[in-house]
Amino acid sequence: MSITEKSNISRKLLMIPGPSECFQEVLSSMSEPPPAHYMDDFVAIYDEVITLLKQVFGTRGDVFLITGSGSAGLEASITSLIEPGEKVISDEYYLKFLQAIGAKPIMLQRGRGEAITADMIEKILRREQDICAIAVAHNDTAQGLTNPIDEISEVAKKYSVLLIIDAVSSFGGIPIKFDDWGIDICSSASQKALSIPPGLVPIAVSRYAWEKIMNRKNPIPSRYLNLLTYREAHEQYGSWHPTPFTTSPTLVKALLVSLRKLMAEGLNNVYERHAKTAMAVREAVKSAGFKLLVMDEKYSSNTVTAVRWPDGYDYRKFWNLLYRKYNVMIGNPPAQWEAWPIFKDSFRIGHMGRTAMRDYVLSTISAIEKALIDINYPIKKGVMTEMVEAILT
Missing domain, CATH: 3.90.1150.10 (Aspartate Aminotransferase, domain 1)
Structure with a gap:
């Protein structure tokens, strides 16, 4: 039309x-009867979705789907990786999630409409000791700007700190190079550049993030927003039930339609x-x-x-x-x-x-x-x- x-x-x-308009093919797929959220038919759909998501993330590592809003991905990232008392350089998007678990966020100070730069972050890293991670948005929806994650990642590597990225409004519309940039956790959402309704959170996790998660001093204070839950479920029964909790088969099918459309283009x-x-x-x-x-x-x-x-x-x-x-x-x-x-x-x-x-x-x-x-x-x-x-x- x-x-x-x-x-x-x-x-x-x-x-x-966001949410953005849905592709017509997505809407058509959602009008079909949903499959079960487990067994062969759904596993084939889910596995293809994960394969295509890895291409968009630019990673060969682990990718999972959490059922929830984009905020679920941010909270899962922080809750799984960060422990009480740990220092994290943060923008406003991660601030309350860090405060909720008793971490010590160090807020980036910037003007309205000002991007977060590598220099800003390096100044904090020079001043502060024992910072374990940087948590910032790739694309700042509120201010209409994209932060230079490729440059920020170089500073993260230089100071050996982990890098957590919110790609909710960039994923599928702006390039992301998870492996090349050395990102440790990157979460997105289904309702923006992927053009399907809200409800799914693609999330990628590096081996360095897993090392920190596996060596935590304190248990992860969540069951649902716990990345280990998703990893263990995939390892134990992913061949027939790919998610630890009931996901939305309708949305997963819609996501597959959207991803195939992106790859065809x-x-x-x-x-x-x-x-x-x-x-x-x-x-x-x-x-x-x-x-x-x-x-x-x-x-x-x-x-x-x-x-x-x-x-x-x-x-x-x-x-x-x-x-x-x-x-x-x-x-x-x-x-x-x-x-x-x-x-x-x-x-x-x-x-x-x-x-x-x-x-x-x-x-x-x-x-x-x-x-x-x-x-x-x-x-x-x-x-x-x-x-x-x-x-x-």
Whole structure:
């Protein structure tokens, strides 16, 4: 279905930073009767999913699926690897998980829209003693930026600390090189660039992470979010029951459909598509006089763009026009402000998985342009959509 024109949109386009729109093939697979979560038919599906996930992670090591939200992966990473009292350099995404187990997080201090750099981390490692790990997001969805994990990993190796990565909004849209970069635990989620509904957490674990886990002084304070549980289950009865708990066969089947689709397109082509659509979104909003939230554009995300909202214009009216009149939902709704006031300064556009395509981006930018005109923002009609067409045609 073409979605280039607003008149063709019969429902709201989901252009938030996740969950993203599902591929039609995914939706079709989910309408089929689910298999059991064990025995031959399901094991064949699960094993192929794991094989393909390893290609996306860029690893030959262990990969598992946890049933849960992306946060389950972050908590499983911390709960399994880190012990009470251990020091971990952390961003805001891992902070509360570290605090919950009695670890000692050392928060990275940075400005709004500022990427985490290797230099920032090395300064802390020079100053602080006995740090055991670094825990940061690969792609910072809240700020529309991608942290340079390849550079951060070099610092982690230099100081012999473990590296824990949140790849929830990058996995499947931005390259990850788990083995080459020396990542120790990397978790993702199904609902962003993989374009299936929320509910599955792919997670990769290095042999160095296993060594630390196996030599813990204290038991892992969880059964469900315990990576050893998944490893032991796979070793003991993975040939007929590949997960230690009941997973969602429907979602695993959907994930297989999505991964096969990515492989058919070619991962490099997928990453290039995300890069190109992201460029189109960035250039379109800049052509209207907006500024990106990211301070240094070389760190701009290829799956989500965060845009600073200018003073003097009614954002609440703008967002609601998009949502109610033009059938497009973007990130940072005014309803979010009470819980997360930091989002008052910007709006976010997701372009990941299925939505990292010309028609989705063009429809969204066209709607944004119309809503801006409706609130009397000074913009020439067509300037934003022409920019998208110039880049994506």
